[in-house]
Amino acid sequence: MTAGATIDPSLRSGLARTGLRNREHYPALVIGTGIAGLTTAFVLASAGIRVLLVTKASDPKDCNTFWAQGGIIYQGENDSPAKLVADILRAGAGISNEEAVHFLANEGPRVVKELLLDEMHVPFSMNLEGELDLTQEGAHSVSRIIHAGDATGHAIEVSLLNRVKNEPNITMATEVTAIDLLTTHHHPGDIQFRYRLTNECVGAYLLDNRTNDVFTVFADYTILATGGIGQVYLHSTNTRHAIGDGVVMAHRAGARIMNAEYVQFHPTALADKKANHFLISEALRGEGARLRNKRGEYFMEKYSPDLKDLAPRDIVARAIVEEMTTNKEEHVYLDLANFYNGHQPIAERFPNIKKACAEIGIDIERDPIPVVPAAHYFCGGVLVNTSGETTLSRLYAIGETSCSGLHGGNRLASTSLLEGLTWGYYAAHSIRERLASGSSSASPAVQRALSSRAPGRGEVDPAMLGTIPDWRPAGSQNVEDPALILQDWTTIQNTMWNYVGIVRTYERLKRAVADMRQLGTRLTKFYHEAAITKPIVELFHGQQVAAIVANAAIRNPVSRGAHFRRD
Numbered sequence: 326m327t328a329g330a331t332i333d334p335s336l337r338s339g340l341a342r343t344g345l346r347n348r349e350h351y352p353a354l355v356i357g358t359g360i361a362g363l364t365t366a367f368v369l370a371s372a373g374i375r376v377l378l379v380t381k382a383s384d385p386k387d388c389n390t391f392w393a394q395g396g397i398i399y400q401g402e403n404d405s406p407a408k409l410v411a412d413i414l415r416a417g418a419g420i421s422n423e424e425a426v427h428f429l430a431n432e433g434p435r436v437v438k439e440l441l442l443d444e445m446h447v448p449f450s451m452n453l454e455g456e457l458d459l460t461q462e463g464a465h466s467v468s469r470i471i472h473a474g475d476a477t478g479h480a481i482e483v484s485l486l487n488r489v490k491n492e493p494n495i496t497m498a499t500e501v502t503a504i505d506l507l508t509t510h511h512h513p514g515d516i517q518f519r520y521r522l523t524n525e526c527v528g529a530y531l532l533d534n535r536t537n538d539v540f541t542v543f544a545d546y547t548i549l550a551t552g553g554i555g556q557v558y559l560h561s562t563n564t565r566h567a568i569g570d571g572v573v574m575a576h577r578a579g580a581r582i583m584n585a586e587y588v589q590f591h592p593t594a595l596a597d598k599k600a601n602h603f604l605i606s607e608a609l610r611g612e613g614a615r616l617r618n619k620r621g622e623y624f625m626e627k628y629s630p631d632l633k634d635l636a637p638r639d640i641v642a643r644a645i646v647e648e649m650t651t652n653k654e655e656h657v658y659l660d661l662a663n664f665y666n667g668h669q670p671i672a673e674r675f676p677n678i679k680k681a682c683a684e685i686g687i688d689i690e691r692d693p694i695p696v697v698p699a700a701h702y703f704c705g706g707v708l709v710n711t712s713g714e715t716t717l718s719r720l721y722a723i724g725e726t727s728c729s730g731l732h733g734g735n736r737l738a739s740t741s742l743l744e745g746l747t748w749g750y751y752a753a754h755s756i757r758e759r760l761a762s763g764s765s766s767a768s769p770a771v772q773r774a775l776s777s778r779a780p781g782r783g784e785v786d787p788a789m790l791g792t793i794p795d796w797r798p799a800g801s802q803n804v805e806d807p808a809l810i811l812q813d814w815t816t817i818q819n820t821m822w823n824y825v826g827i828v829r830t831y832e833r834l835k836r837a838v839a840d841m842r843q844l845g846t847r848l849t850k851f852y853h854e855a856a857i858t859k860p861i862v863e864l865f866h867g868q869q870v871a872a873i874v875a876n877a878a879i880r881n882p883v884s885r886g887a888h889f890r891r892d
């Protein structure tokens with residue numbers, strides 16, 4: 326897209342519809358409208374900072390956050406940060422970043438109170454005494470999770486979105502896909518700028534999904550809040566947007582990716598293709614439900630004598646796979662009807678699960694629920710510190726796309742909404758401080774000198790931005806053949822499910838690495854010939870994130886947490 330080009334008004338969407346101009350410069354560009362992105366955008370805007378907030382979805386609610394059911398960690402009776410730390414570390418299988426764990430346990434509940442309870446008034450469920458209803462989930466030592474029925478993510482997302490929509494400092498654009506990060510080592514047309522030792526992220530190329538125009542957007546700080554990677558697996562609880570774009574873009578730009586082999590599989594997704602692997606929340610097992618096989622044997626005691634049905638997710642998922650393989654069954658059952666011990670009637674406590682199951686003829690108050698494991702949460706991602714800073718200057722990553730090390734080898738239930746919220750909040754504070762420290766009373770020349778000595782503070786160098794070219798399309802052929810794209814997605818999803826899934830071996834991983842490499846070679850060629858569109862970018866990113874995960878998994882021979890090697 327060249328500056329000032331006009332667009333047919335009937336095609337106006339995304340950036341064009343927002344009135345944004347090509348080569349616009351924002352203090353903050355936030356990519357993603359889940360809990361992480363909305364929190365950062367809101368906190369930044371409240372501090373008077375202009376934000377461009379984009380999502381590739383047509384509805385900003387269309388993200389994993391919206392589908393979160395069980396709840397978000399707050400604080401239980403007789404609870405303490407130390408107890409939460411112990412639970413998270415136990416789930417993390419010995420490789421959590423202790424600093425991140427302590428940070429979440431100490432700061433997280435305070436941010437829930439400040440933002441979600443006092444500021445947003447999220448309608449969380451109350452108990453009969455009129456207090457927040459606290460529930461328990463797998464591997465938590467106390468009841469400390471607050472929820473809004475079984476649609477917690479819905480309540481949080483809508484509350485945040487309503488506030489963000491009314492923030493004058495936020496420009497929000499839907500159907501806008503970030504396709505590449507702009508960096509000082511890769512993009513300046515003037516080579517002098519590329520000699521700077523520190524690589525900085527200075528914005529992104531953004532694709533308008535409807536017009537296929539690519540806009541150059543500059544930002545002093547770019548925040549990746551692009552969520553998980555579930556869609557690279559055949560069975561996944563994630564929305565169709567969870568492809569790992571953020572991880573891939575950060576990787577290409579030179580940021581460090583960590584713990585990519587740790588993909589958490591949720592043990593209990595509804596075993597029905599029509600139901601799109603609707604998640605059957607852990608809260609059901611927290612409130613009594615037990616797993617059994619077709620023969621009616623309640624099997625979890627065999628695999629985890631102490632925690633039984635409330636064992637960490639990886640143990641439960643492998644137990645289910647073992648039962649399915651041994652008994653040649655396509656799924657197992659979750660028995661809620663016979664064991665429910667919650668305060669409210671089942672229909673009130675789990676209305677959405679009841680509805681989803683009813684659509685396939687299952688009455689959860691009477692029938693056992695057929696369940697299978699599905700790819701659910703990415704414990705790895707773009708390496709960040711407790712402010713959300715990545716190893717690439719001026720690039721932040723928050724929420725599921727990041728790897729703070731909080732989850733280590735496996736995630737404790739209901740920590741991820743809290744992580745997105747807490748890191749979203751502190752990333753905004755970090756950016757605010759850095760922008761403020763860059764706008765000192767020193768002359769612009771002195772500020773520039775300081776900022777080149779201490780890169781990453783204040784605003785980016787406008788002279789350098791001027792030399793960054795607009796997107797140069799690699800190809801121009803209209804080769805977006807849905808059959809080709811579908812077949813390549815089938816290859817990615819089957820390869821990941823069968824070879825880089827719940828149980829991994831060296832031979833399977835070797836095959837996966839080779840197959841993804843071969844597909845990558847073909848797709849790179851395809852990408853360079855094709856005119857750019859969202860489906861093509863997503864396919865390209867899906868293959869790249871699959872390769873990142875498969876390579877991390879083959880390099881790590883140690884079974885730990887969600888990464889299980891049977892060799």
Ligand SMILES: Cc1cc2nc3c(=O)[nH]c(=O)nc-3n(C[C@H](O)[C@H](O)[C@H](O)COP(=O)(O)OP(=O)(O)OC[C@H]3O[C@@H](n4cnc5c(N)ncnc54)[C@H](O)[C@@H]3O)c2cc1C
Pocket residue numbers: 356357358359360361362379380381382385387388389390391392393394395396397477478501502503504550551552553562563564566567570571604701702723724725726738739740741742743745
């Ligand atoms: C079914 C389900 C139930 C869950 N239940 C719970 C629970 O009870 N408690 C809990 O703590 N966690 C739960 N989780 C996990 C939790 O919901 C997620 O980890 C969390 O919501 C992720 O938030 P996020 O902001 O990082 O990403 P998301 O909410 O997934 O948002 C990602 C955003 O990035 C956008 N995006 C992605 N790529 C691009 C791009 N290239 N350009 C522009 N936009 C882009 C997407 O469109 C979307 O707006 C659940 C997850 C699922 C799927």
